[in-house]
Amino acid sequence: MKLTLKIWRQNSPKEKGAFKTYILDDASQDMTFLEMLDALNEKLIAENEDPVAFDHDCREGICGSCGMIINGRPHGPGKEITTCQLNMKAFKDGDTIVIEPWRAKPFPVIKDLIVDRSAFDKIMEAGGFINTDVGSAPEANTYPIKTHKAEEAFEAASCIGCGACVAACKNSSAMLFVAAKVSQYALLPQGKVESLQRAWNMIMKMDELGFGSCTNTGACEAECPKGISLAHIARLNNEFIKSGFNKLFADKH
Amino acid sequence: MIELNSKIPEGPLADKWTNHKNSLKLVSPANKKKIEIIVVGTGIAGASAAASLGELGYKVKSFCYQDSARRAHSVAAQGGINAAKNYRNDNDSDYRLFYDMIKGGDFRAREANVYRCAELSNNVIDQLTAQGVPFAREYGGTLATRSFGGVQVSRTFYAQGQTGQQVLLGTYASLKRQIAKGNVTMYPRRQMLDIVVKDGRAQGIICRNLLNGNIEKYSAHAVVLATGGYGTIYFLSTLAVNSSGSAAYTAYKKGAFLANPSFIQIHPTSIPQLNPYQSKLTLMSESLRNDGRVWVPKEKGDKRNPLDIPINERDYFLERRYPAYGNLVPRDVSSRAIKERCDAGYGVGSTGYAVYLDFSDAIKEQGIKAIKSKYGNLFDLYQKITGENPYEQPMKIYPAGHYTMGGLWVDYNLMTTIPGLFAIGEANFSDHGANRLGASSLLQGCTDGYFILPYTISDYLADKINIKPLSLDDPEFQKSEKEVMDRIDRLMNIKGKTTPLTFHKELGKIMWNYAGMVRNEQGLKQGLKEVSELEEQFYKDLKITGSKHNINQTLERALRVADSFEMARLILHDALNRKESCGAHFREEYQTEDGEPLRNDEEFMYVAAWEYTGEDKEPILHKEELKYEFVKPTQRSYK
Numbered sequence: 101m102k103l104t105l106k107i108w109r110q111n112s113p114k115e116k117g118a119f120k121t122y123i124l125d126d127a128s129q130d131m132t133f134l135e136m137l138d139a140l141n142e143k144l145i146a147e148n149e150d151p152v153a154f155d156h157d158c159r160e161g162i163c164g165s166c167g168m169i170i171n172g173r174p175h176g177p178g179k180e181i182t183t184c185q186l187n188m189k190a191f192k193d194g195d196t197i198v199i200e201p202w203r204a205k206p207f208p209v210i211k212d213l214i215v216d217r218s219a220f221d222k223i224m225e226a227g228g229f230i231n232t233d234v235g236s237a238p239e240a241n242t243y244p245i246k247t248h249k250a251e252e253a254f255e256a257a258s259c260i261g262c263g264a265c266v267a268a269c270k271n272s273s274a275m276l277f278v279a280a281k282v283s284q285y286a287l288l289p290q291g292k293v294e295s296l297q298r299a300w301n302m303i304m305k306m307d308e309l310g311f312g313s314c315t316n317t318g319a320c321e322a323e324c325p326k327g328i329s330l331a332h333i334a335r336l337n338n339e340f341i342k343s344g345f346n347k348l349f350a351d352k353h
Numbered sequence: 354m355i356e357l358n359s360k361i362p363e364g365p366l367a368d369k370w371t372n373h374k375n376s377l378k379l380v381s382p383a384n385k386k387k388i389e390i391i392v393v394g395t396g397i398a399g400a401s402a403a404a405s406l407g408e409l410g411y412k413v414k415s416f417c418y419q420d421s422a423r424r425a426h427s428v429a430a431q432g433g434i435n436a437a438k439n440y441r442n443d444n445d446s447d448y449r450l451f452y453d454m455i456k457g458g459d460f461r462a463r464e465a466n467v468y469r470c471a472e473l474s475n476n477v478i479d480q481l482t483a484q485g486v487p488f489a490r491e492y493g494g495t496l497a498t499r500s501f502g503g504v505q506v507s508r509t510f511y512a513q514g515q516t517g518q519q520v521l522l523g524t525y526a527s528l529k530r531q532i533a534k535g536n537v538t539m540y541p542r543r544q545m546l547d548i549v550v551k552d553g554r555a556q557g558i559i560c561r562n563l564l565n566g567n568i569e570k571y572s573a574h575a576v577v578l579a580t581g582g583y584g585t586i587y588f589l590s591t592l593a594v595n596s597s598g599s600a601a602y603t604a605y606k607k608g609a610f611l612a613n614p615s616f617i618q619i620h621p622t623s624i625p626q627l628n629p630y631q632s633k634l635t636l637m638s639e640s641l642r643n644d645g646r647v648w649v650p651k652e653k654g655d656k657r658n659p660l661d662i663p664i665n666e667r668d669y670f671l672e673r674r675y676p677a678y679g680n681l682v683p684r685d686v687s688s689r690a691i692k693e694r695c696d697a698g699y700g701v702g703s704t705g706y707a708v709y710l711d712f713s714d715a716i717k718e719q720g721i722k723a724i725k726s727k728y729g730n731l732f733d734l735y736q737k738i739t740g741e742n743p744y745e746q747p748m749k750i751y752p753a754g755h756y757t758m759g760g761l762w763v764d765y766n767l768m769t770t771i772p773g774l775f776a777i778g779e780a781n782f783s784d785h786g787a788n789r790l791g792a793s794s795l796l797q798g799c800t801d802g803y804f805i806l807p808y809t810i811s812d813y814l815a816d817k818i819n820i821k822p823l824s825l826d827d828p829e830f831q832k833s834e835k836e837v838m839d840r841i842d843r844l845m846n847i848k849g850k851t852t853p854l855t856f857h858k859e860l861g862k863i864m865w866n867y868a869g870m871v872r873n874e875q876g877l878k879q880g881l882k883e884v885s886e887l888e889e890q891f892y893k894d895l896k897i898t899g900s901k902h903n904i905n906q907t908l909e910r911a912l913r914v915a916d917s918f919e920m921a922r923l924i925l926h927d928a929l930n931r932k933e934s935c936g937a938h939f940r941e942e943y944q945t946e947d948g949e950p951l952r953n954d955e956e957f958m959y960v961a962a963w964e965y966t967g968e969d970k971e972p973i974l975h976k977e978e979l980k981y982e983f984v985k986p987t988q989r990s991y992k
Binding site for chain 1 (some may be wrong): 438490522
C-alpha cells in the first residue's frame with residue numbers, strides 16, 4: 101500500500117525541528133508499524149538520506165523503549181498496545197500518517213522521534229525501591245499476601261516506563277507513572293513500611309523535574325499500553341496526604 | 354599457552370561453595386571505597402551485580418546501550434524462576450534441582466557450578482520477595498508455583514507471564530537505590546566497543562556515546578560483562594533487536610576464551626514468522642505447556658479448521674513420543690519433535706511450519722477464568738500479534754532462536770581467562786551445559802549477580818587495594834581508542850550500496866539453515882564458506898548514511914553485524930568439531946534409531962574453549978574435561 105508519512109525531523113536538541121513528508125510506496129499490511137519505519141529507513145539510506153531515529157528494542161511491548169505520537173495519539177490507534185505492537189492493518193492504502201515524538205517539557209527531543217526520558221529514572225532514584233540489603237531478606241513465605249492484593253500490586257508493577265501517560269496528559273503530569281510504583285509497594289507488606297516517605301519523595305522529585313499536576317482527566321489511563329488504572333493515583337494521593345500530615349505533625353514537635 | 358584451571362573446589366558437592374567462600378579473600382570496607390568496578394549490561398545479572406557491589410561499598414560504573422537500565426532484555430522473560438523451596442511438599446531439594454539442570458543440559462555442564470546455582474536458588478526467591486517483586490500467591494497468601502519443562506516437581510515461581518519484567522524491575526530498583534546513594538554511576542546509551550587489557554589484566558573499556566558519537570574511555574580495577582547472549586546471530590530470534598554478542602566477541606578478541614559457542618537454544622514455542630518483513634519473533638512462554646497440548650493432524654496436509662478435526666484424527670506427538678513427560682519435555686527435545694513433524698509434511702498454517710498448542714481441554718477442565726489468571730497476558734499478546742483468539746482456537750507455534758548456553762569461559766569464580774575480566778548471566782557458559790532448562794536463566798542471573806560475583810570478585814581485588822585505576826592517558830587506552838575510531842571510519846567510508854540490516858538478514862539465513870536446530874558436516878562447511886563470502890561483501894558494499902558524531906542507529910547496527918561474522922564462524926567451527934549430538938546441538942550423523950541425540954562421552958565430554966589467534970587464522974581449541982564425580986551421565990530419556 102502507498103502511504104504519505106509526515107514525520108518530525110530534528111537533528112539535535114539545539115536545532116529546530118520540522119515535519120518532513122515522505123512517500124512510501126511498498127508498505128504492507130503485514131508489517132508492524134516499526135517494520136514500516138524500517139522499510140522507510142532502508143529507502144532513505146538508498147537515497148543517501150539520514151534515516152529517521154527512533155527508540156526501539158524488544159519489539160514485543162515489554163521494554164518500554166518505543167513510543168511516538170501517531171496521528172495525535174501516543175502509541176497510535178488501538179487499545180493497550182505499544183508502538184511496536186501496532187500493526188499496519190490499522191491503516192489503509194492512501195493514508196497519511198503523522199508521526200511525532202512525545203511532546204512534553206520534561207522529555208526534550210534528542211533527535212527525530214527520540215526523546216530524553218531520564219527524568220523517569222531520576223524519579224525512581226528518589227524512592228522507587230524498598231530499602232533492603234542483599235543478605236537480610238527473611239524467608240519468602242514470612243509475608244502472607246492475599247491473592248487479589250498480589251494481583252493488584254502486579255498490575256501496578258506492570259508499568260513499562262514508556263512515558264505515554266505523560267505524552268497523553270495536557271499538563272505533562274507523571275502521576276500515573278509515580279502512582280504505579282507507589283501503589284505496587286503500598287499494597288505489599290514489604291513496601292508498606294516506607295510507603296508514605298516514598299510517596300512524598302517521588303512526588304517532590306516529579307514536581308522538581310517540571311512534570312505538571314494531575315487534574316483527573318484520565319487521558320493517561322486511556323493511552324497506557326498496560327492498562328494501568330487511575331485507582332492507583334487515588335492510592336498515591338492517599339499516601340501523599342498522609343505523609344503530608346505526618347510531616348506537619350512532625351514539624352510542630 | 355594458557356592452562357585452563359576451572360578452580361573447582363575439592364570436597365563433597367554440597368560443601369564445595371561453603372568451603373570455597375570461606376577461603377576467599379575479603380576487602381575491608383575502607384579499601385572498597387578505593388576500588389572501581391565496571392559492570393557492562395543492566396539485565397538481571399548486571400543490575401543485581403552492580404547493586405550488590407555498590408551496596409558493599411565499591412565504586413561502580415554501570416553501562417547499558419538502552420536509554421534506561423530498566424529496558425534490558427531480561428525484561429522479556431515470561432514464565433518464571435526456579436527454586437528448590439519444596440513448598441509443594443513434592444520432594445524437591447537442592448540436589449533434585451541440580452540434577453534436573455545437569456540432566457537437562459545433557460551432561461555438558463560443570464557439576465560444581467550447577468549445584469551452587471541450585472543451592473542459592475532459595476536465597477534468590479527470598480531476596481526478590483523482600484524487594485517487592487509481586488510473585489503470584491495461593492489463596493492462603495503463600496507463594497504459588499507451577500511446573501516447567503524437563504522436571505517432575507512444581508518449583509517455578511512466577512508473576513503471570515511477566516516474571517522477567519518483575520524480576521528485572523526488582524533488580525533495577527536495587528540498582529536505582531545504589532545510584533541514589535552515590536555508590537553506582539549510571540552510563541546509559543553507551544555501546545562498549547573495546548576492553549582495555551594492560552599487564553595481562555582487564556583495566557577498562559572504550560564506549561561509543563550513542564547520543565553524540567564521542568569515543569569515551571573508562572578505567573577500573575575490574576570489568577564485569579553481563580551482556581547477554583548472541584541469539585540475534587539468526588537475525589530472527591526472540592531477543593531484543595539490538596541485543597548482540599559483540600561484547601563477548603570483543604572479550605574473545607582480547608584473549609578471553611569462548612566456550613561451547615554452538616550450544617544455542619531454539620525455543621519450541623514462538624509465534625511463527627508471518628511475513629518476510631518481520632524483524633523479530635515473539636516467544637510464547639514454556640509455562641503454556643503446563644496446560645496446552647501440542648498436536649498436528651494425523652493426515653498429511655490436512656487443511657481443515659483445527660476445531661473440525663476430531664480427537665482421533667489428531668496426533669499429540671509429544672505425548673505419544675514421550676509419555677513420561679508429555680508436553681513438558683525439555684526445549685531441545687520439543688523443538689526437534691516439532692521440526693520433525695513439519696519437515697514430514699504434517700505442519701499447519703499457511704506455510705506448513707507451525708503446530709497447534711491447544712488449550713481447549715484445559716479450559717473445559719478448569720474454566721476460562723483459571724486459564725486467564727495463569728496466562729491472560731500471554732493470550733492477549735498472542736491475539737495482538739496474530740489477530741486470533743487462543744481461547745477459541747489453538748495457538749500456532751514454531752521454534753525460534755532464543756538463548757545461548759555457550760558464552761565466555763569462566764572459572765568457578767566467574768572470571769574469564771583474562772584476569773580481572775568477569776562474565777555473568779547468559780554471557781558466560783557455565784550452568785546450562787548443552788541445553789538450558791526453562792526458568793533457570795532468571796535464576797542464574799540472580800545467583801551470579803547477587804550472591805556469587807560479590808564474593809569471588811573480592812578475592813581478585815584483595816591484592817589491588819593500593820593500585821590506582823589505569824590512567825586514561827595510558828598508551829594502551831590511546832591504542833584502543835584509535836582502533837575503535839579506525840573501525841568506525843572504515844565502516845563509514847565503504848560507501849557501498851547495501852545496508853547493515855540487509856547483511857544481518859542474510860547472515861541470519863545462513864546461520865539458521867546450517868547451524869540451527871539440525872546440523873551436519875557438509876552444511877556447516879558450506880556455512881563457513883558463505884559467512885566468509887558475505888563478510889567480504891560487507892566490507893566492499895556496506896552503506897551507512899548520517900554522521901558518526903550524532904545518533905546513528907545504522908552505524909550501531911553495522912558495528913554489531915561486523916562482529917557477528919567472526920562469531921558466526923566460531924559457532925560453525927565449534928559445531929563441526931563436536932562430532933556428537935547433545936542437548937541443543939544436534940548433528941544428523943549422530944542420532945539413535947528413534948531420532949534422539951547420540952552423545953559421545955568418551956570423546957566429547959569436555960567444554961570446548963576457543964582461543965582467538967588473529968584475523969583470518971583458525972581459532973585454537975582448549976579442552977576442559979568434565980569430570981562427573983557425583984552423578985552418572987546417562988542417555989537422557991523423557992519417555
